[in-house]
Every structure is written in C-alpha cells, then in structure tokens.
Amino acid sequence: MNKPKVLISRRWPASVEAKLQALYDVTLNTDDHPFSADEFRAALQDYDAVCPSVCDSLPAEVLNVANKRCKILGNFGVGYNHIDIAAAKQQGLIVTNTPGVLTQSTADIAMTLLLMSARRGAEGDRLVRAGQWTGWCPTHMMSSDVTGATLGLIGFGRIAQAMARKAHHGFGMKILYLKPSPADPAIVDELQAERCDTLEALLPQCDYVSLHCPGGNETRHLINENTLNLMKPSAHLINTARGDVVDSKALIKALQEKRIAGAGLDVYEGEPNIDPGFLTLDNAALLPHLGSATIATRTAMGEKVLANLRAYFSGAELPDRVV
Ligand SMILES: O=CC(=O)O
Numbered sequence: 528m529n530k531p532k533v534l535i536s537r538r539w540p541a542s543v544e545a546k547l548q549a550l551y552d553v554t555l556n557t558d559d560h561p562f563s564a565d566e567f568r569a570a571l572q573d574y575d576a577v578c579p580s581v582c583d584s585l586p587a588e589v590l591n592v593a594n595k596r597c598k599i600l601g602n603f604g605v606g607y608n609h610i611d612i613a614a615a616k617q618q619g620l621i622v623t624n625t626p627g628v629l630t631q632s633t634a635d636i637a638m639t640l641l642l643m644s645a646r647r648g649a650e651g652d653r654l655v656r657a658g659q660w661t662g663w664c665p666t667h668m669m670s671s672d673v674t675g676a677t678l679g680l681i682g683f684g685r686i687a688q689a690m691a692r693k694a695h696h697g698f699g700m701k702i703l704y705l706k707p708s709p710a711d712p713a714i715v716d717e718l719q720a721e722r723c724d725t726l727e728a729l730l731p732q733c734d735y736v737s738l739h740c741p742g743g744n745e746t747r748h749l750i751n752e753n754t755l756n757l758m759k760p761s762a763h764l765i766n767t768a769r770g771d772v773v774d775s776k777a778l779i780k781a782l783q784e785k786r787i788a789g790a791g792l793d794v795y796e797g798e799p800n801i802d803p804g805f806l807t808l809d810n811a812a813l814l815p816h817l818g819s820a821t822i823a824t825r826t827a828m829g830e831k832v833l834a835n836l837r838a839y840f841s842g843a844e845l846p847d848r849v850v
Contacts, residue, residue, distance in 0.1 A: 530550070532552045532554070533552065533578065533836065536556055536567075543832075544829075567579075567589050575598060576836055579602055585609060587611045599620065599623065601623050601836050602622060605626045608741060615850055622848070626847060633686045634689035637690045640765045640791025641735050641737065643812040644763040649813070650810070674698050678735045679723070680704045681726070681772075682706065683720075687739035688710075690739070691718050695719075704720055710722065730757035746771075748773070751773075751777050752774065752780070762787050763790060775795065779802060783804075791811075792813055794818075799815070
C-alpha cells in the first residue's frame with residue numbers, strides 16, 4: 528500500500544523530520560519559505576495530511592478548495608487562530624494542535640520579557656553596544672522592582688499558571704487573574720491567587736499585566752486606549768499570546784506618552800511586519816515570537832504532530848483534536 532502523503536509547511540527539527548520520513552511519503556519545504564495561499568490550495572488537493580505552523584494563514588477561501596485530498600491539518604503550535612476552524616469543520620477537515628509541551632518555555636519567555644521590561648534590559652544592551660555607557664552612576668537607568676510586585680494574568684490556562692508559579696514562588700509576586708470561571712482551587716490555594724471579574728477591576732491593581740488568552744475575534748484589541756488608561760503609569764504590559772489582542776497604535780501612543788512604563792512583546796499584529804512605531808521606543812523590549820523556541824520544545828511539538836498523524840492513519844483516537 529502507498530504511504531500517506533504528508534506535507535510540512537516549514538522546516539522542523541531534523542530528528543522529527545527523519546521520523547516522519549520513515550513513516551510517510553513526506554515533502555519538506557526545503558528552503559523554508561512561507562507558503563502562499565495558492566501553495567496551500569495545491570497542498571490540500573495533493574496531500575493526505577498538511578501540517579501548517581502558527582505563522583501560516585488558512586482562511587476559508589484557502590480551505591474551501593475543490594477536489595480536496597487532505598483530511599487532516601496537523602498544526603505545529605498550540606494556537607490555531609490562523610486557521611478558520613468553522614470553515615475547516617464545514618469542509619470535514621480534522622485539525623490538531625500541540626498543547627502542553629510548550630507551556631514552560633513560553634512561560635519562561637513571558638518572565639524574560641517581564642524582567643527585561645522592568646529592569647530596562649533591552650535598553651541597557653542597546654546603550655552598551657552603542658558605546659554610550661559612561662560608567663556606574665547612582666541615578667543611571669533606575670528601574671522597577673519585580674520581587675514582591677503584583678502580576679495580573681489575563682487568561683489563566685496552562686501557560687498563565689506556569690508563569691504565575693515562577694512569579695509567585697521565584698519572585699514573591701502577588702497573583703491576580705482574569706478568567707470567566709474560578710480556577711482549580713488547588714492552584715488558587717498554592718499561589719494565594721485572587722480572581723477578578725473584569726479587566727476594569729484587575730488592571731488598576733497591577734504592576735505587571737501579562738496576556739495569556741487565545742487570539743481571534745473575541746479578544747481582538749482587548750487591550751486598547753481605554754483599557755491601557757486603566758493601568759498604572761508605573762505598570763508594564765507583557766504579550767506572549769497573540770499580537771491582535773493588543774491595539775498596536777494605542778500601545779505605541781501609551782508608551783510614547785509614558786501613560787504606562789513599559790512593554791515586553793513577543794507577538795505583534797500582522798507579524799512579522801512590526802509597526803515601525805515600536806522600533807523607536809526605548810521602553811519596549813521586543814522579541815521575534817520566541818515563546819516556544821527551545822530545541823527541546825520545538826522537537827516535542829513536532830513529536831506531538833507526529834503522534835496525531837499516527838493516530839489518524841491507524842484509526843485511533845486523536846490525542847489533540849481541535850475539531
Ligand atoms: O505561538 C505559538 C503557538 O501557538 O504554539
């Protein structure tokens with residue numbers, strides 16, 4: 528019997544690509560270029576499984592292609608707001624994702640950005656590289672304390688809870704969270720975490736606000752001019768969730784006018800095309816969507832996609848089925 532035809536849209540860690548190649552008739556994107564809509568349409572007609580990444584865009588007009596061979600989209604990533612899930616369902620396409628394995632590495636990046644923003648890490652690095660450091664001085668680059676400060680988490684899923692543990696146990700931070708329903712009493716008790724019902728209740732209390740909600744229509748521009756105005760002028764905003772949760776123009780203006788103290792960002796509206804307004808801000812620490820980018824995590828993400836493909840092609844239950 529012919530092996531199933533599988534396409535992966537970007538390069539994956541070599542060890543996972545090799546495992547895929549041993550099992551399936553795999554096509555690699557050898558030069559690792561971002562696929563166009565037409566390349567995805569052709570892939571859906573030619574392959575049994577297509578494996579996109581979080582950087583790809585799969586709206587209804589791509590998924591609704593005629594003469595589809597593809598039955599499963601094995602997404603490399605936990606977030607799936609780049610795939611029109613309703614259209615996928617309507618087209619009978621299965622979608623899987625990679626939850627769990629990137630929790631710690633993404634929470635580590637959120638904590639990294641919190642520390643960089645609080646302690647002016649990116650700004651200090653730029654100053655040293657520019658040859659502008661004139662020596663230690665009692666009032667040079669004074670910044671904000673992290674230890675003992677209050678951290679507000681928007682969303683309280685796996686990644687937010689991992690960050691809350693690091694912040695509370697490692698840095699003695701007080702934890703507030705916003706979530707429609709109360710969290711598991713065990714974690715609330717462990718972290719002495721307090722739930723807020725609304726952004727209006729949470730934002731004015733926080734020294735640091737970290738975003739951990741999914742992207743998409745429901746959370747688009749949740750952080751906007753009005754909600755930014757509820758934050759303390761000394762507060763910092765951290766985003767490792769999705770760029771469109773924040774209105775970029777409003778955030779740039781708030782940072783320019785020092786209505787908040789700083790921001791640490793890993794994700795951007797329209798990334799990788801970052802609003803140029805961010806690039807001139809000293810009070811923004813900017814990373815290129817590195818949340819899950821450790822060797823071990825990216826390998827584990829590939830293994831997760833592989834586990835879902837194996838389950839699908841052997842008729843077993845899918846471990847990480849989204850739809
Ligand atoms: O952003 C990365 C992911 O959703 O896995």
